[in-house]
Amino acid sequence: MATTIAGSSVPEPTEYSEDFQWRGGSVLMADGTVKFQSVATGGKRTPALTWVGITNAQKNTIRDAIDSFQDGTASFTSPAGDTYTVTRVEGGGGFSANAWNSLGSVVWDVSVQLREY
Numbered sequence: 001m002a003t004t005i006a007g008s009s010v011p012e013p014t015e016y017s018e019d020f021q022w023r024g025g026s027v028l029m030a031d032g033t034v035k036f037q038s039v040a041t042g043g044k045r046t047p048a049l050t051w052v053g054i055t056n057a058q059k060n061t062i063r064d065a066i067d068s069f070q071d072g073t074a075s076f077t078s079p080a081g082d083t084y085t086v087t088r089v090e091g092g093g094g095f096s097a098n099a100w101n102s103l104g105s106v107v108w109d110v111s112v113q114l115r116e117y
Contacts, residue, residue, distance in 0.1 A: 003049070005065040005086075005112075006074035011058045015050040016079045044116040047078060047086070051110045059097055059108040066095050066112065073117045086114040 002009050020043035026036045051058070066088065068074065076086040088094045096111045 002077065003079050004075070004077040005062070005114075006068045006076075008061065008065040008068070010062050010065060011051055011054055013049040013079060014052040015048075017048045018078070019046045019048070020044065021046055045084065046089075046116065047076065047114050049079075049112045051108070053102060053107045054110060056106065056108065059110050062110055062112060063095060063097070076114060085117040087117050089113050089115050
């Protein structure tokens with residue numbers, strides 16, 4: 001299955017993981033118990049994708065896909081074939097790119113983290 005972000009096909013990631021988060025609040029009580037208040041039933045996925053040694057053009061394709069939904073949501077199809085709606089992570093981050101030299105050419109390691117809406 002092709003990985004897509006905001007309708008754009010992106011290179012298949014080198015690594016992919018999903019964490020689950022339950023949204024709400026928690027408080028540690030005086031007796032040591034933790035009380036939770038959830039705002040929704042079920043957890044939400046936080047997919048993380050990593051690409052190693054990709055070209056500048058591939059990096060830009062990924063960055064442009066993330067840029068396309070700065071203030072909203074987008075469809076995401078994971079490498080596992082699951083499709084769901086995502087937002088950028090809290091704080092506006094979620095995209096990181098580091099360049100390195102490989103046999104005289106610059107290549108990129110890119111990491112992206114998203115958040116299920």
